[in-house]
Amino acid sequence: MNFLKLFLLFSLLPVAFSHETFDSRLLPRPLILEYPDIAETHFNDLENELRLHCDSWRFSVEANNVNPWKTIPEECAGYVKDYLTGRAYAFDLERVSKEAGVYAKSVELNGDGKDVWIFDIDDTLLSNLPYYADHGYGLKLYEEVLSLGFKVFLLTGRTEGKRKVTVENLNNAGFREWHKLILRSADDHEKLAIIYKSEKRSEMEKEGYRLLGNSGDQWSDLLGTSVALRSFKLPNPMYYIP
Amino acid sequence: MNFLKLFLLFSLLPVAFSHETFDSRLLPRPLILEYPDIAETHFNDLENELRLHCDSWRFSVEANNVNPWKTIPEECAGYVKDYLTGRAYAFDLERVSKEAGVYAKSVELNGDGKDVWIFDIDDTLLSNLPYYADHGYGLKLYEEVLSLGFKVFLLTGRTEGKRKVTVENLNNAGFREWHKLILRSADDHEKLAIIYKSEKRSEMEKEGYRLLGNSGDQWSDLLGTSVALRSFKLPNPMYYIP
Structure with missing residues (x-):
């Protein structure tokens, strides 16, 4: 993830350096810098949470800790x-x-x-x-x-x-x-x-x-x-x- | 990951729209648009590969398929x-x-x-x-x-x-x-x-x-x-x- 941050830093650098000269009405700067970041974090949180949950379910199944079980947990269908x-x-x-x-x-x-x-x-x-x-x-x-x-x-x-x-x-x-x-x-x-x-x-x-x-x-x-x-x-x- | 792509699109938009007006010597555009993308893909590939490998090792251990084992596989130390x-x-x-x-x-x-x-x-x-x-x-x-x-x-x-x-x-x-x-x-x-x-x-x-x-x-x-x-x-x- 550090590499990702580095990449984002690089990809945002031109914005930082160029915002004096490019038309700021085109895409308002705060929107670009903040909105996707928050949304992405939220999305990743949910995705990570689901993965933790379903990973854990799968481990429990394979180690025979969950026993018996009838169906894949609904929320883990995509994961499975x-x-x-x-x-x-x-x-x-x-x-x-x-x-x-x-x-x-x-x-x-x-x-x-x-x-x-x-x-x-x-x-x-x-x-x-x-x-x-x-x-x-x-x-x-x-x-x-x-x-x-x-x-x-x-x-x-x-x-x-x-x-x-x-x-x-x-x-x-x-x-x-x-x-x-x-x-x-x-x-x-x-x-x-x-x-x-x-x-x-x-x-x-x-x-x-x-x-x-x-x-x-x-x-x-x-x-x-x-x-x-x-x-x-x-x-x-x-x-x-x- | 689609969301990430969307985010990158948004964060790169100003570069695309502004490259006529901002000083292209500051950071050459091809470098920004191409280099990190390839490097990131490569990095993610390696990371995913290692995770697959170590996930699989951990499953095998927990299901008692790997038995006996002496040490954590060296490449999975960070994962564990x-x-x-x-x-x-x-x-x-x-x-x-x-x-x-x-x-x-x-x-x-x-x-x-x-x-x-x-x-x-x-x-x-x-x-x-x-x-x-x-x-x-x-x-x-x-x-x-x-x-x-x-x-x-x-x-x-x-x-x-x-x-x-x-x-x-x-x-x-x-x-x-x-x-x-x-x-x-x-x-x-x-x-x-x-x-x-x-x-x-x-x-x-x-x-x-x-x-x-x-x-x-x-x-x-x-x-x-x-x-x-x-x-x-x-x-x-x-x-x-x-």
């Missing part, structure tokens, strides 16, 4: 849209993917085919946002854990009836290899996601799998029982699934 | 300082406290004296930052859960030898009532915080306490085993304790 359509969401996704990759490479695999990485599907491997849907969202980490020798389990809240379309969606987005795709059976329809997913992870453990990593955009993908050794929370300020 | 000394940290603390309060009021207490809220001490009840140290940091939620009838357990990584000074610190900051203050005994010195705190929570459970809420600035205050029904993560982009 900017976040998702701007570069910040991409930045955040990239970082989670990178951190997960660092961990995946560091963790010692047993190599007996029982080392597991779990992926949620919607807004973890597949995106609802057109840009991300077309740009291999989630694919990088996926390829990485596969090449390291993890067994990949896909654990989704989608129902069994959507198996075929889900496989198509996955294939179309470049995901072609997994050990198991787990969808909700009729028995699981009424369960909270956190219960359903915990039960499925517990079954994996009972089958002797070691749950080393888990990636999901919802805390209900990651918490509960039989949690993975490390969980990676992808950002999602759009909706909350209990 | 601004965050802590500006209003954003206060905003975030306030929100966590508020969300915890909403939950505390909503949860049904058994009323048998076994309903527990756990607080970490450093950077949860007591702050290292001078401003917060003097402004009842953490006190509001503390008073709230006490008045609701929770039993308060203080669970800190400080060692038993610091009991006296810890009590003094707490009293000086306005904390005078708790059920139990648990510090590290000699046996616990070598343990990771997450192990030590899990063990202490497990002991509480064995004594019949219901761990309904837990507030801490470190994930190692909140995760592990015998986790509370709800955990509240206070922001801390300063340091990480495993």
Whole structure:
């Protein structure tokens, strides 16, 4: 902001130096020097206030302090849209993917085919946002854990009836290899996601799998029982699934 | 930013209108009109880039995706300082406290004296930052859960030898009532915080306490085993304790 002040100083200098010679009726000097400054300050105050507020809401959501939540706060709708359509969401996704990759490479695999990485599907491997849907969202980490020798389990809240379309969606987005795709059976329809997913992870453990990593955009993908050794929370300020 | 552009337009208008009459040798017009604009754009680009990067780092830390971490990324030192000394940290603390309060009021207490809220001490009840140290940091939620009838357990990584000074610190900051203050005994010195705190929570459970809420600035205050029904993560982009 200091640079901005410097710039304003420079841009106003000619006014200061020239006001003796130029026609002061053209634009009254006090108006130029004072009015926009006050209005801009006020506007920036409001903008900063809203950003503080919505930043804080987003942090609380991502740290699972706000829980449950039903909708984006009305006043943060524009903020969330900017976040998702701007570069910040991409930045955040990239970082989670990178951190997960660092961990995946560091963790010692047993190599007996029982080392597991779990992926949620919607807004973890597949995106609802057109840009991300077309740009291999989630694919990088996926390829990485596969090449390291993890067994990949896909654990989704989608129902069994959507198996075929889900496989198509996955294939179309470049995901072609997994050990198991787990969808909700009729028995699981009424369960909270956190219960359903915990039960499925517990079954994996009972089958002797070691749950080393888990990636999901919802805390209900990651918490509960039989949690993975490390969980990676992808950002999602759009909706909350209990 | 549109408003800023408008402001610049207005502030440059007199230059445009007056350049015939004022001494153009004083400050050459192209310099004024072009140079700061480019420099400012470049500066804003860098600033935005750094903010995106450091925002993303902070999110990853608060969502426990970056784990462990040793230091604040060098390039984010100024960002973290601004965050802590500006209003954003206060905003975030306030929100966590508020969300915890909403939950505390909503949860049904058994009323048998076994309903527990756990607080970490450093950077949860007591702050290292001078401003917060003097402004009842953490006190509001503390008073709230006490008045609701929770039993308060203080669970800190400080060692038993610091009991006296810890009590003094707490009293000086306005904390005078708790059920139990648990510090590290000699046996616990070598343990990771997450192990030590899990063990202490497990002991509480064995004594019949219901761990309904837990507030801490470190994930190692909140995760592990015998986790509370709800955990509240206070922001801390300063340091990480495993």
